[in-house]
Amino acid sequence: MTKFVSLDTFDVRFPTSRSLAGSDAMNPTPDYALAYAVVRTNADDGREGHGFAFTIGRGNDVELAAIRALEPFIVGFDVEETLADLGGFARGLVWDSPLRWLGPEKGVMHMAIGAVVNALWDLRAKRAGKPLWRLLVDLSPEELTGLIDFRYLSDALTADEAVELLAKGANGREERTIELETKGLPAYTTSAGWLGYDDDQLISLSSEAALSGFSLVKLKVGANQEDDLRRCGLVRSAIGAGVGLALDANQVWDVNVSVDRINALREFELSWVEEPTNPDDILGLARIKRGIAPIRVASGEHVPNRVVFKQLLQHRSIDIMQIDACRVAGVNENVANLLLAAKFGVPVYPHAGGVGLCELVQHLAMFDYISLGGLSSRKNFDPLIEWIDHLHDHFVEPATIVSGRYRVPELPGASTQMRAESIDEFSFPVGKAWIGELADPEAGTGDLNRVGGRHPGGLAW
Numbered sequence: 244m245t246k247f248v249s250l251d252t253f254d255v256r257f258p259t260s261r262s263l264a265g266s267d268a269m270n271p272t273p274d275y276a277l278a279y280a281v282v283r284t285n286a287d288d289g290r291e292g293h294g295f296a297f298t299i300g301r302g303n304d305v306e307l308a309a310i311r312a313l314e315p316f317i318v319g320f321d322v323e324e325t326l327a328d329l330g331g332f333a334r335g336l337v338w339d340s341p342l343r344w345l346g347p348e349k350g351v352m353h354m355a356i357g358a359v360v361n362a363l364w365d366l367r368a369k370r371a372g373k374p375l376w377r378l379l380v381d382l383s384p385e386e387l388t389g390l391i392d393f394r395y396l397s398d399a400l401t402a403d404e405a406v407e408l409l410a411k412g413a414n415g416r417e418e419r420t421i422e423l424e425t426k427g428l429p430a431y432t433t434s435a436g437w438l439g440y441d442d443d444q445l446i447s448l449s450s451e452a453a454l455s456g457f458s459l460v461k462l463k464v465g466a467n468q469e470d471d472l473r474r475c476g477l478v479r480s481a482i483g484a485g486v487g488l489a490l491d492a493n494q495v496w497d498v499n500v501s502v503d504r505i506n507a508l509r510e511f512e513l514s515w516v517e518e519p520t521n522p523d524d525i526l527g528l529a530r531i532k533r534g535i536a537p538i539r540v541a542s543g544e545h546v547p548n549r550v551v552f553k554q555l556l557q558h559r560s561i562d563i564m565q566i567d568a569c570r571v572a573g574v575n576e577n578v579a580n581l582l583l584a585a586k587f588g589v590p591v592y593p594h595a596g597g598v599g600l601c602e603l604v605q606h607l608a609m610f611d612y613i614s615l616g617g618l619s620s621r622k623n624f625d626p627l628i629e630w631i632d633h634l635h636d637h638f639v640e641p642a643t644i645v646s647g648r649y650r651v652p653e654l655p656g657a658s659t660q661m662r663a664e665s666i667d668e669f670s671f672p673v674g675k676a677w678i679g680e681l682a683d684p685e686a687g688t689g690d691l692n693r694v695g696g697r698h699p700g701g702l703a704w
């Protein structure tokens with residue numbers, strides 16, 4: 244019998260606070276980090292499952308402890324049986340009552356379950372010899388529906404409806420597959436507009452993004468109001484009228500403040516505003532949406548599970564759903580989220596602002612485009628996925644952009660596997676990348692993120 248023999252974890256962190264790449268109004272000095280998990284078997288075929296949860300530095304060790312708590316659910320179990328029923332496996336973790344108590348279905352433990360479930364999808368795709376997106380589009384509607392935990396969903400989406408959506412959504416899939424493989428999937432970039440970038444950087448990176456083919460640029464806002472006005476004007480001039488401009492406030496405003504601050508920026512022809520307020524404030528987001536229309540509201544990267552997505556859709560609180568590959572309980576729960584969005588006719592523009600997120604979530608975006616793109620509700624909008632331009636080289640198959648479009652990943656797996664040298668170099672706190680950083684207490688802007696202590700506070704809004 245082929246068995247799982249280990250679940251190993253690695254604390255991988257990148258000193259991104261040095262360059263402020265990734266900075267926003269809520270997270271001024273993030274050190275992008277992965278609570279990284281590797282599942283191994285006794286098959287002696289060289290195939291491993293790689294998955295991770297994304298964090299921004301301090302606390303990555305807490306996430307790793309949660310992943311290690313899942314070891315008894317994997318090690319010693321039959322590989323074939325487990326991989327053949329990843330729906331049952333994921334439900335077994337989510338429904339384990341002591342672990343569920345730590346959420347339920349949200350936060351550190353839920354993200355840990357996501358890391359492990361995604362690692363097993365990586366392994367399953369490698370064993371099938373297919374990239375994850377292709378493995379998913381090749382599953383039947385019944386197999387896909389079998390992955391989903393319908394508990395708490397049936398007032399919005401039943402298993403029968405899901406099968407019907409997938410059957411209808413497949414209309415035209417051959418044409419969409421050819422288009423995807425030849426042209427790629429359209430992307431927008433966040434890399435020009437980090438909050439910590441000065442005006443010169445903002446202007447040069449924004450115009451570069453427009454020239455290189457991105458159809459939309461996203462700008463971080465939500466600190467100082469005068470800065471928001473000036474920076475929006477600079478970016479709008481740099482990209483011209485033909486390129487979209489979206490804003491991301493990363494949750495810093497109250498509901499009424501959101502409406503006022505966004506309306507003060509209307510002249511810049513905004514495509515959407517992302518996370519204006521707390522991501523759990525379902526009715527608050529609905530109120531913001533009414534208050535800023537026709538500017539759209541986007542949210543989802545911090546939505547913890549399918550139940551909150553269901554309510555956001557039922558209350559018409561969001562115009563755009565932004566699934567995150569690592570926030571929820573893995574591929575399975577994101578298949579549910581994609582089907583919910585399809586049912587309510589809301590576009591999904593996945594979140595990818597973090598290390599490894601572009602690599603993994605591109606598979607879900609491609610599955611969504613091919614397997615649900617035939618629905619009439621999907622014909623009103625084009626696919627779109629976030630892109631950030633750093634830290635890709637640490638992966639065995641880095642996500643790749645050509646002329647503003649994601650190229651289709653080709654290697655078997657979920658693109659989640661990091662290069663072994665990168666794991667060594669960026670292991671915290673012993674990797675080569677960290678030895679110099681931590682020896683100098685004055686180095687970098689994010690040292691408090693790394694070693695702890697009282698933070699001087701985020702940026703005022």
Ligand SMILES: [Mg+2]
Nearest residue numbers: 491517518544
């Ligand atoms: Mg965001």
